[in-house]
Amino acid sequence: MQIGANSLLQEMQSLSGEIPAGGINTQITRQVNNTSGSNFGELLSQAVGSVGELQANSASMASRLDMGDTSVTLSDTVIAREKASVAFEATVQVRNKFVEAYKQIMSMPV
Template sequence: MKINAMQQEMQALMAEAQNTSRPATGQQVGQDFGQLLSSAINTVNGLQKSSSDMTTRFDQGDRSVSLSDVMIARNKSSVAFDATVQTRNKLVEAYKELMNMPV
């Protein structure tokens, strides 16, 4: 019975190997990464704008916005911004490390 399970696993791996498409080129990967990074930055920007808008509405006395909503929006934008800064720092560090590698 263990042989049947192993045979099924091997067939599943073979099917997976046959379904792989051709590998992406460096340019395609670079474009995908650029789009992903741009999307992430736009998301962080949207969170910051939303937080600012909610703060302004709360300060103007809009009763549909509570203090807890404002604080949650501020914390979300703060965490997203901090994560973006840390990601940037890691990317710069990796770039410097690559530039210092001997050819």
């Protein structure tokens, strides 16, 4: 089953209306909606940067929890870690698709 980029974007936009304000997809939805006229390299760089921020936030929360900071709960730490994990896995999948596309282009006869 092939999933087109447009149908996936439409589905993400329709789902974003179902998530309460300040939900998980708020930042991602804003980035998707503000892509008109943007350079692909810049968008990719921003996406990788936000994955790095999620990972740094997760590590910070974990270390604060380990040190006994009472303002950080275990559930918040686990949620932050899962967000970082999902974002990283998505980034790896995008990279794999780029590598696959590159290999297909390079194997085309000229």
